[in-house]
Amino acid sequence: MKRPKLKKASKRMSCSKRFKIQKKVREHRRKVRKEAKKKGGNRKPKRDITIPNDAPFKEDILREAEQRKQxxxxxKVLFP
Structure with missing residues (x-):
């Protein structure tokens, strides 16, 4: 409520109202997280392994990784 002769209203609110708002926000965020978990999205793709150039047998390691990927x-094609 704006008081007379003042430019803006007070930002004060009762504790019960503030806690009620916090509870609603918490429940909403929980619901959104739960729905996101059901969808199963936002998974990061796996990165290829990085091997330093001075590592011994680098070609062999890369070849094995490629075979594993294939x-x-x-x-995945046989058992979707």
């Missing part, structure tokens, strides 16, 4: 893609 195996996984074949399994």
């Amino acid at each position: 195996r996984v893609s074949v399994l």
Whole structure:
């Protein structure tokens, strides 16, 4: 409520009203998180492994990683 001869109203509110607002916000955020979990979105794609150039047997490690990736893609096609 704006008081006479003042430029703006007070920002004061009762504790019960403030706590009620906090509770509503908390419940809403919880509901949104729960829905997001059900959808299963926002997963980060796995990055390729990085191997330093001076590592011994770098080509072998990269070849094995590529074979593993191909195996996984074949399994995804066979068993969706």
